[in-house]
Amino acid sequence: MxxxxxxxxxxxxxxxxxxxxxxxxxxxxxxxxxxxxxxxxxxxxxxxxxxxxxxxxxxxxxxxxxxxxxxxxxxxxxxxxxxxxxxxxxxxxxxxxxxxxxxxxxxxxxxxxxxxxxxxxxxxxxxxxxxxxxxxxxxxxxxxxxxxxxxxxxxxxxxxxxxxxxxxxxxxxxxxxxxxxxxxxxxxxxxxxxxxxxxxxxxxxxxxxxxxxxxxxxxxxxxxxxxxxxxxxxxxxxxxxxxxxxxxxxxxxxxxxxxxxxxxxxxxxxxxxxxxxxxxxxxxxxxxxxxxxxxxxxxxxxxxxxxxxxxDKGIIWPSSLSPFNAAIIEIDGNKNKNVRSLAQKLYDIMQSKKIDVILDDRQVTFGNKSKDWELIGVPNIFIIGKKESEEQLITFQRRADNKKEFVKLDDIEKLLEKLSI
RNA sequence: CGGGGUGUAGCGCAGCUUGGUAGCGCGGCUGGUUUGGGACCAGUAGGUCGUAGGUUCGAAUCCUAUCACCCCGACCA
Structure with a gap:
């Protein structure tokens, strides 16, 4: 969605x-x-x-x-x-x-x-x-x-x-x-x-x-x-x-x-x-x-x-209850075609794996989106901005501890399996 | 139902003491510049001051009644 x-x-x-x-x-x-x-x-x-x-x-x-x-x-x-x-x-x-x-x-x-x-x-x-x-x-x-x-x-x-x-x-x-x-x-x-x-x-x-x-x-x-x-x-x-x-x-x-x-x-x-x-x-x-x-x-x-x-940031849903299993945040996707297409690509991958995912395609700043998804408490947050689109990376943020890591696009399926979402 | 508290713009609040015809922040909308942690500038819209009655030349402000909502107790998934 x-x-x-x-x-x-x-x-x-x-x-x-x-x-x-x-x-x-x-x-x-x-x-x-x-x-x-x-x-x-x-x-x-x-x-x-x-x-x-x-x-x-x-x-x-x-x-x-x-x-x-x-x-x-x-x-x-x-x-x-x-x-x-x-x-x-x-x-x-x-x-x-x-x-x-x-x-x-x-x-x-x-x-x-x-x-x-x-x-x-x-x-x-x-x-x-x-x-x-x-x-x-x-x-x-x-x-x-x-x-x-x-x-x-x-x-x-x-x-x-x-x-x-x-x-x-x-x-x-x-x-x-x-x-x-x-x-x-x-x-x-x-x-x-x-x-x-x-x-x-x-x-x-x-x-x-x-x-x-x-x-x-x-x-x-x-x-x-x-x-x-x-x-x-x-x-x-x-x-x-x-x-x-x-x-x-x-x-x-x-x-x-x-x-x-x-x-x-x-x-x-x-x-x-x-x-x-x-x-x-x-x-x-x-x-x-x-x-x-x-x-x-x-x-x-x-x-x-x-x-x-x-x-203090918001809800941290257990995976059993979360309204979505994953959220994708695109940064400035309205202007940056590469960002948008990478976000869409990740979205398609998740959909094909039946992952209940939400793509945040609003025209608001990164801070707004980030705060919102942390508040809503979706356990897995994926961030795609200029840097990611240029290097074919995805930033993965685990809501439980809010730690972020870069994942190569090629490795994303492996990560999704590991997360079993 | 008993005790305490609050009703003013979508949200948070100020104004009430000492009556003079409503303001701030956030949010919204328009234009522009922005977009890696809730952006900035300029402009703009939006209010029966919970409701009814009273006092008064004049009530968000004072008085009376009433309603709604929140918190503390007794009821329950």
Whole structure:
């Protein structure tokens, strides 16, 4: 792609409303713009990162037999009344009426809709287990939206649901998701940990949270040397205040801040019983289905990843998340034909190798382009100016350490292979 | 919802104390010179001063109400 057809909107300054690094950098690099409190539009640059995360999730869930669906964002109140959550969920459930005065809400989560969906089509144990997921916008009228997309009111979440005839089958599937989640966060190259958690509003008895460790995290975690542990919420329930501080001292637990990016629950029969989602077993018994649900905060991961990967110049994307694998900066390409043709040549080579590359063909000075791509955080930057074009060289800058080196054009394919981008 | 704070040009801000009809930097546009680290010169466009009401001859400035946004707490991916 070329910048002439891929608009980027970097800023020199940053709006005063952004406090944490990820929020500032996302605005400054032009990934997002605020529409209203907790609501953001995604420009191509930011949305590409979202898509990369979605694709990893999609692949790993498909690998465990989970299939993608899409459900409506606007949900009828009746379903929520069936599950008893219409009254229990609280004001973060945004409610409104349609023209016929019927009550609706914007979906913050989809247990009701999916249970209703599946119960109408599944009546035999022979159809189970079933695993379905969607990646879609959720709306929660948060008490206090914060830190940009970190805690937004409208956000993209992957939510998966499983249905079983027995708790044993649910247990097995739950472990399957846990493994898939580990693979997802490893592929995204993020520093994460898994903790025992409180299942909160969603319900159920067993749950684990996946956290990205970061100072601005909103959750308090107690972790041992192997980074295993629990959310402090759970610890408070399990132990008294006194026992807790004793336990922390004795077992050498450390207190870290985490950003919750994934949460898996064993729901059991909570929703199936309330909503009448049952199947007939091989012994002709009617059984309420056992359910699990499994969430990943897609847009939150974008912010969390930046919190773990930035310096004073900007974002430093892990290759798994970067909107582009490589950026080519041409210096004065509008006037210098040799520069332009060398840049085009490198661009063609990369395209033929299926490298996701952006060529900066704007009519701005080198300093502007350089600052922009360092800010945007593309891991591999290639610079072509007068010197390079005369000597058939390319300057290669690695964003991680900003070191530059000359590479002969003849050696460029070797370099690209070495970088495996 | 409680506490704190901010609303003036696309962004960052000054002006408000002590009322006199809006300014600076960045950005934008035009022309020219530039292009290896956010260039320079000249010109130019852009503002219901968050909104409504009040006080006054006169309000960005004083008063009242209201809205929006940000930060600290309780909720969550």
């Amino acid at each position: 070329k910048v002439s057809s891929f608009p980027i909107f970097t800023l020199k300054g940053v709006p005063s409303e952004a406090e944490v690094p990820s929020h500032q950098l996302m605005i400054k690099s032009g990934m997002i713009r605020k529409l209203s409190s907790g609501q953001y539009s995604w420009y191509p640059l930011g949305y590409k990162v979202v898509k990369k995360i979605e694709e990893v999730i999609r692949q790993e869930l498909n690998n465990i037999g989970c299939r993608e669906i899409l459900m409506p964002t606007v949900q009828p109140a009746e379903l929520w009344q069936d599950s008893d959550r219409w009254d229990k969920y609280g004001p973060e459930l945004l409610r409104f009426k349609d023209r016929n005065n019927r009550d609706f809400c914007l979906g913050p989560t989809f247990e009701e809709v999916i249970t209703d969906l599946v119960k109408n089509d599944v009546s035999s144990y022979k159809n189970l287990p079933i695993n379905l997921f969607q990646i879609s916008s959720k709306f929660r009228d948060e008490i206090r939206p914060r830190f940009g997309v970190m805690r937004a009111r409208e956000f993209i979440m992957k939510d998966a649901y499983s249905f079983h005839e027995s708790s044993i089958c649910l247990d097995k599937t739950y472990e399957l998701y846990k493994t898939a989640y580990k693979r997802i966060f490893e592929r995204l190259m993020l520093d994460y940990t898994i903790v025992d958690a409180d299942s909160g509003n969603i319900g159920g008895d067993v749950s684990h949270e996946f956290h990205i460790i970061a100072d601005i995290g909103e959750d308090d975690l107690l972790l041992d040397k192997n980074m295993n542990g629990m959310n402090i919420e759970i610890a408070k329930v399990k132990y008294s205040e006194h026992d807790l501080s004793k336990l922390i001292k004795k077992s050498g637990l450390t207190h870290k801040k985490g950003i919750e990016v994934g949460h898996i629950f064993k729901l059991g029969q909570k929703y199936s019983t309330k909503m009448g989602a049952s199947v007939t077993s091989n012994k002709s018994e009617v059984i309420d289905m056992f359910m699990g649900c499994y969430g990943i905060g897609v847009t939150r991961i974008v912010a969390a990843a930046i919190e773990q990967n930035y310096d």
